[in-house]
Amino acid sequence: MPRKSPFHIDLSIEEERELLRRSMKYTLPYFEVQRAKMILMAATGIDNDEIAARLDTRREVVSQWRKRFFVERLAGLEERARPGRPRAFSPRTHR
Numbered sequence: 001m002p003r004k005s006p007f008h009i010d011l012s013i014e015e016e017r018e019l020l021r022r023s024m025k026y027t028l029p030y031f032e033v034q035r036a037k038m039i040l041m042a043a044t045g046i047d048n049d050e051i052a053a054r055l056d057t058r059r060e061v062v063s064q065w066r067k068r069f070f071v072e073r074l075a076g077l078e079e080r081a082r083p084g085r086p087r088a089f090s091p092r093t094h095r
Contacts, residue, residue, distance in 0.1 A: 005063065007070035009043040015074060016043070035077045038062050039069050 011019070022028060022036035034055055041051045048062040055062070068076035 003048070005042070005048055005066055007042075007066050009039060009066065009070060011039075011043045016040070018074060032077070035065050038065050039077070042066050042069075 019036045019040050022032055023040060025033065034057070037055060038051055041054065042048075042062075046054075048059045048066065051062045052059040065077065070076075
């Protein structure tokens with residue numbers, strides 16, 4: 001049985017314009033396009049299970065991004081610093 005999300009998304013005109021721009025831009029990283037599409041679908045009232053099916057991802061992923069957008073708006077869709085030591089691959093490593 002599908003669960004109803006407690007995070008109802010209402011977009012401002014500026015937010016909708018920015019998300020549409022991101023969702024149609026071929027030069028953006030794939031994850032940014034997907035996140036924009038998730039939020040646009042959520043704003044039209046589509047539930048997380050249906051969004052996940054349409055975008056070929058898991059419901060938990062859609063739920064996470066819906067919640068982050070609800071709390072932080074557009075800033076919530078940006079990448080965050082990850083824990084741990086940063087990558088240290090130099091372009092010229094000798095084996």
